[in-house]
Amino acid sequence: MPQAHDDRVPAVPGGRIRGGEWPAVALSFAYFFCVLAAYYVIRPLREQLTAAVGSTQLPWFYGATFIATLVLTPVFAWLIARYSRRIVVPLVYLFFIGCLFAFVPLFADPSLIGPRALGTVFFVWVSVFNLFVVSVFWIFMSDIWNMEQAKRLFPVIAVAGTCGALAGPTLTATLVNIIGVAPLLLVSASLLGVAVVCIVLLGRWARTHGERRFEAAHEAPIGGGMLDGLKQVFTDPFMRNMAILLLLADGIGTVNYALVADYSGATFTDAVSRTAFAARVDQVANVLTVLTQLTLTRWLLPRRGPGPVILVWAVVSMFALSLVVFSPDPHAPMAFGFPAVAIALIVSRGLAYGMAEPARHSLYARVPRNVRYKGQNAVDTAVWRFGDTAIALGMNALRTLGVSIGAFAGISALAALSAATIGWRMSRRVEESPQPEAQPAT
Numbered sequence: 001m002p003q004a005h006d007d008r009v010p011a012v013p014g015g016r017i018r019g020g021e022w023p024a025v026a027l028s029f030a031y032f033f034c035v036l037a038a039y040y041v042i043r044p045l046r047e048q049l050t051a052a053v054g055s056t057q058l059p060w061f062y063g064a065t066f067i068a069t070l071v072l073t074p075v076f077a078w079l080i081a082r083y084s085r086r087i088v089v090p091l092v093y094l095f096f097i098g099c100l101f102a103f104v105p106l107f108a109d110p111s112l113i114g115p116r117a118l119g120t121v122f123f124v125w126v127s128v129f130n131l132f133v134v135s136v137f138w139i140f141m142s143d144i145w146n147m148e149q150a151k152r153l154f155p156v157i158a159v160a161g162t163c164g165a166l167a168g169p170t171l172t173a174t175l176v177n178i179i180g181v182a183p184l185l186l187v188s189a190s191l192l193g194v195a196v197v198c199i200v201l202l203g204r205w206a207r208t209h210g211e212r213r214f215e216a217a218h219e220a221p222i223g224g225g226m227l228d229g230l231k232q233v234f235t236d237p238f239m240r241n242m243a244i245l246l247l248l249a250d251g252i253g254t255v256n257y258a259l260v261a262d263y264s265g266a267t268f269t270d271a272v273s274r275t276a277f278a279a280r281v282d283q284v285a286n287v288l289t290v291l292t293q294l295t296l297t298r299w300l301l302p303r304r305g306p307g308p309v310i311l312v313w314a315v316v317s318m319f320a321l322s323l324v325v326f327s328p329d330p331h332a333p334m335a336f337g338f339p340a341v342a343i344a345l346i347v348s349r350g351l352a353y354g355m356a357e358p359a360r361h362s363l364y365a366r367v368p369r370n371v372r373y374k375g376q377n378a379v380d381t382a383v384w385r386f387g388d389t390a391i392a393l394g395m396n397a398l399r400t401l402g403v404s405i406g407a408f409a410g411i412s413a414l415a416a417l418s419a420a421t422i423g424w425r426m427s428r429r430v431e432e433s434p435q436p437e438a439q440p441a442t
Contacts, residue, residue, distance in 0.1 A: 017153065024205045025153060028141060031198035032160040033167070035133050038191035040168025041184055042100075042126060044278065059396060061120070062388035065127040069381040072128065076136075077229045077374045082221050085143065085373075086203045090196050092136050096129050097196075100189040107182040127385070133192070134161075135380035138357075140199070142364040142372055144206040147431075150365040151305065154358040155298040162290040162353065169279055222370050229374030233383060238367060238426070239375040242360070243383045245310075245422045249356060250387035251415035252317055255408050256345040258395055259324070263331050263341050281342055288350030297355045306359035307427030313355040314420035320347035321416065324409035331405075344409060348416075359423070363430050 017025050079088045103122065110118050145153060172184060232239040260281065268274045301309050320343060324330045327340040334340050364376050395408065 017156065020209060021149070021153070024144070024202060024209070025156065027198045027202045027205070028153075028157045029160040031195050031202065032137055032157055033164040034191040034195040034198070035137055036161040036164030037168040037171065038164075038188040038195070039126075039130050039133065040165050040282075041172050041188045041191070043130075043282075044169065044172055059389060059392040061123050061127070062385060062392050064120075064124045066382070066385040066389045068124055068128045069131060069385045072132065073229055073378050073382045074227055076132075076377055077225070077227065080222050080373045081224050081228070084221055085140070086200075089136055089140050089203075090199050092132060093192050093196050093199070096133060097189045097192050099125065099129070100185045100192070104182050104185050107185065128381075131381045131384060133195075135377050138361040138364070138380070139373055139376050140202070142361060142376070143369065144202060145365060147362070147366040150362040152302045154362050155293050155301050158297070158353070158358045159290055159293045162286050162293060165286045165289070165353075166283070169282060173279070222373055224370060224374070228370065229376075229378030230382065232371060232375035233378055236371065236375060238430070239371060239379065241422055241426050242363070242375075243379050245360065245419055245426065246379055246383055247387040248415045248419035248422070249352060250384060251391055252321070252348050252412045252419075253352065254388050254391040255395065255412045256321075256341070256348055258392065259330075259341040259405060259408060260345045263339060267331070281338075281346060284336075284338075285346045285350045285353075288346060289354040292351055292354030293358070297358055301359055301362065305427050305431055306362050307424040309355050309359035310423030310427065311420045313351045313359075314416040314423070316351055317344075317348040317416045318413045320344045321409045321413040325406045325413065327406070330409075341405065341409075344412075348412075356423075359427075363426060366430055 076088075076092070079091065083091075103125075106112055106118055113121070141154070141157065142150060171187060175184060175187065233243045234240065264274050264277055268277055296312070297309060300312070323334070323340045324344050327334070330340040332339055334343060338346070364372050367375075398408070
């Protein structure tokens, strides 16, 4: 079935922006930039902690994060069932702003709860924070843009996140020696405050100019129960496949993350060098992300749809993982001073955020609002952290059996192949299905 769009305006291929869309695209860009910059300002603290304790402790961190997301996901579903998005979406960000303010005195005086307890609590909180603020962003985007717009605009909007991911560490590196660690939390909170302003302005634009303004219950509370999102993961075929797709992608990311954390802990003996290495990995991965967003994804997604984009990401990730599988020493420098395990992480992460994430989220633009808000949030939070926990526990169990680094990379490559198959099938199914919500003619 041809994709629905406003017949008054011809479709524009290649990721181009129409005249009336520019204000909302600019606000969406600023919104995502602030969200990712806010996260990356405080991310180095979490990364340093991971490298210091080693990947064998990740199941505990991920398990605590999974429990936290499992508690918060129904709370979000309950809110969206009873209140409109103009209330719920800003409320989520205001909640996390309040948490950042609450952490300030603890970082100013870690003895209040103890450095170890603070590190553990902060790791879990940052992991929850990252999932929720990004998940709510993409839910909001898929709610104000339709499927045709999502394929054109999401690659452009996604660039903002990468720019924020580059700006955040730069802010941290520049300011930490001037203002110290605790005030960085206020910098992150300020960025989230700007994001809230963008949300309010985007909501106003969508109510008067957005193509979804014609849909029934455009901004109304969704209704239903607080466990709907988690139920959809098991009962709705689309959501079940989206959950599996995310778990397979998580299998690639978590394995690579653990292997690089082990390399960093074994290679670098102090927090400064570990943090510097993590920053280098982030910088190169983020540069790769923005390059793919501005070129390949921006060209491929509007013309061919999400399936081919996911396929390219999976195939290239398999190639990068094969470097680890066949390398005599995955920890030996291979290119630009990076070992094979770091190259696999950089390539798979760069293409995941540059290609797979915009493509995956564009699929949600064509499903009912109940699925868009509840199911999508459940997949992007609780399912994601369940995958982290299960994969980290599985890696620890396989280590006891003597599984090598190359074997772990081989398992991730198989996950990439499976993800390509599911992503392709889901893309074809969604694009051939009718629109779930009709728009009356104007």
